[in-house]
Amino acid sequence: MSVVLRKYAPMALLGFLGFLMVASYFSTIEILGYFSRELQNWSSIISAIALGFAAFILLRQHVPRSLKGNIYSIALVGSMGLLPILYLITGSTVSFQYNWVYQTWVGRLDPSMYSLVAFSIISGLYRAFRVRNIDSLLLLVTAIILLIGQVPVGGVLKPVVNWFLDVLNTGGYRGVQLGIGIGLFAYALRLLIGIERTWLSELKGE
Amino acid sequence: MKLPLEISPETQKGFEFLESLPKGSVILMCYDYSTSGMAEIHPSADAMVQYGMRRGFKFIMISTWDAGPQLIEWSLQDVNAYQKMKYGEDFVNIGYIPGASAGVAAFAKDIHAFIKVDYYGNNLKDLPMMKTITSAKDINLIFHITTGGGFTDWLYFVQGVYGTPMYSAAVASMATQAIPYFKSGQIVGVNNGLRGSAEFEMLTGTYGFGQGGMSSQSFAHVWAVIVIIIGNVLFYMSKRRRPGND
Numbered sequence: 156m157s158v159v160l161r162k163y164a165p166m167a168l169l170g171f172l173g174f175l176m177v178a179s180y181f182s183t184i185e186i187l188g189y190f191s192r193e194l195q196n197w198s199s200i201i202s203a204i205a206l207g208f209a210a211f212i213l214l215r216q217h218v219p220r221s222l223k224g225n226i227y228s229i230a231l232v233g234s235m236g237l238l239p240i241l242y243l244i245t246g247s248t249v250s251f252q253y254n255w256v257y258q259t260w261v262g263r264l265d266p267s268m269y270s271l272v273a274f275s276i277i278s279g280l281y282r283a284f285r286v287r288n289i290d291s292l293l294l295l296v297t298a299i300i301l302l303i304g305q306v307p308v309g310g311v312l313k314p315v316v317n318w319f320l321d322v323l324n325t326g327g328y329r330g331v332q333l334g335i336g337i338g339l340f341a342y343a344l345r346l347l348i349g350i351e352r353t354w355l356s357e358l359k360g361e
Numbered sequence: 362m363k364l365p366l367e368i369s370p371e372t373q374k375g376f377e378f379l380e381s382l383p384k385g386s387v388i389l390m391c392y393d394y395s396t397s398g399m400a401e402i403h404p405s406a407d408a409m410v411q412y413g414m415r416r417g418f419k420f421i422m423i424s425t426w427d428a429g430p431q432l433i434e435w436s437l438q439d440v441n442a443y444q445k446m447k448y449g450e451d452f453v454n455i456g457y458i459p460g461a462s463a464g465v466a467a468f469a470k471d472i473h474a475f476i477k478v479d480y481y482g483n484n485l486k487d488l489p490m491m492k493t494i495t496s497a498k499d500i501n502l503i504f505h506i507t508t509g510g511g512f513t514d515w516l517y518f519v520q521g522v523y524g525t526p527m528y529s530a531a532v533a534s535m536a537t538q539a540i541p542y543f544k545s546g547q548i549v550g551v552n553n554g555l556r557g558s559a560e561f562e563m564l565t566g567t568y569g570f571g572q573g574g575m576s577s578q579s580f581a582h583v584w585a586v587i588v589i590i591i592g593n594v595l596f597y598m599s600k601r602r603r604p605g606n607d
Contacts, residue, residue, distance in 0.1 A: 191470075192467060192470055192471055192474060195460070195463045195464075195466050195467035195470070195475075196467050196474065196475055198460050198463035198464070198467075199458065199459045199460025199463055199464040199467055199475070200459070200460075201460075202459040202460040202461065202463070202464065203459035203460070206427065206459065248430065248431070248434075249434055249480075249481070254431070254434060254435075254438070257431050257435075258435060261396055261431075262396045262399070262435070265395065265396035265397045266396055266397055266399065266400055268397070269397035269398070273581065276585075277584070277585060277588055280585055280588055280589050280592070281588050281589070281591070281592040282592065284589045284592065284593070285592060285593055285596045286593055286596075295589065295593070298589070299586050299589065302582045302585055302586050303582060303583070303586060305533070305553075305554075305556055305582065306364075306556065306575065306578055306579040306582045306583075307364035307365055307366050307575055307576075307579055308364065308579045308582075308583060309582075310365060310366075310367050313367050313369075317369065317370065320537065320540050321540070321544060324537050324540060324541070325540060325541040325544050328537065328538060328541045329541055332541075
């Protein structure tokens with residue numbers, strides 16, 4: 156495939172569509188609004204296809220392994236197939252059977268797995284908040300105030316917690332978000348005008 | 362065990378905004394979370410729907426997470442929505458919309474161009490409620506329930522573009538990102554994790570897992586502090602036994 160098709164055509168298409176979207180945001184020209192709506196709709200369609208494709212890739216990995224007897228792959232393929240099979244049998248994702256399986260299996264197992272994180276957090280706290288210097292002492296005091304102040308037993312600390320969230324957290328977060336915003340804007344501009352080419356595949360001789 | 366709970370300013374201000382909404386206001390309920398985070402924020406969703414039913418609000422249920430539609434169904438069953446409200450007139454379940462930020466932007470711009478059918482396969486234009494709701498401009502509040510995903514999508518592409526008021530019910534780790542936007546006035550209220558859900562339940566006059574879970578959370582946090590203190594005591598005792606070996 157020629158360099159024009161593999162390199163310059165995608166860059167030109169990206170630049171054209173990107174600037175079209177930017178122009179539609181700032182203008183009231185009807186045709187621009189129509190094109191931006193259609194592009195957004197197609198973007199959602201591609202995302203939906205990607206979701207299905209991801210499931211296909213996962214099955215392609217794990218079905219051969221499950222046929223060889225790998226119990227984890229068997230569990231994965233079996234659980235991936237259970238709810239679609241239920242849907243095909245009952246004809247609905249709001250049937251009693253479908254909801255029962257989801258709420259009693261997925262709805263219990265998923266939070267249980269997530270709750271196990273609490274144990275690893277507690278063991279991490281044991282090590283992470285050791286006071287070695289003034290910085291770690293400040294971190295420790297802040298953590299204790301926030302942990303106790305956020306629950307009813309620490310009601311007397313609530314004004315301090317509010318101050319931490321309203322002043323320290325807000326100020327720090329706004330600084331980080333400003334930096335992220337400027338960085339994203341610069342990256343987007345580089346993509347649109349063709350300076351950033353890492354998304355293109357490598358070409359021979361380049 | 363009910364423990365005394367002081368209402369946070371972000372929850373109080375959010376509830377005051379809800380109280381100012383007239384009957385018939387359209388609330389977009391965004392269920393952008395999965396079952397792993399539902400212990401903290403699902404009570405907020407249930408409390409909002411129960412409160413809205415009493416106030417005569419209309420609901421559009423939606424999700425940008427693939428696990429969302431089942432949680433929408435779960436929430437509707439929790440509050441007996443199908444018995445207390447009329448589908449199509451009082452609430453509509455659109456289900457999952459793909460595309461993340463692009464999907465949110467397309468939805469907000471023109472709902473009927475983006476979504477043709479609801480979650481149950483009904484033609485959206487045939488539902489009485491949806492005849493007058495065509496874009497984000499016709500929505501009075503976005504009630505966004507999230508474990509992290511989708512927050513900036515709705516904030517940047519809907520609240521920022523159309524000015525639609527937004528209320529965030531987020532897990533505690535995510536709420537720290539929502540509070541700066543509350544301070545700047547871009548969000549009308551924040552339910553901060555399980556405590557925020559409990560406060561919201563108190564304000565809306567419902568009793569659910571939010572308030573019920575506060576005693577467990579209190580115990581867990583106190584235990585975490587005890588573990589930290591024990592860790593430091595043991596650390597210093599071991600340092601004193603082995604001086605110079607830091």
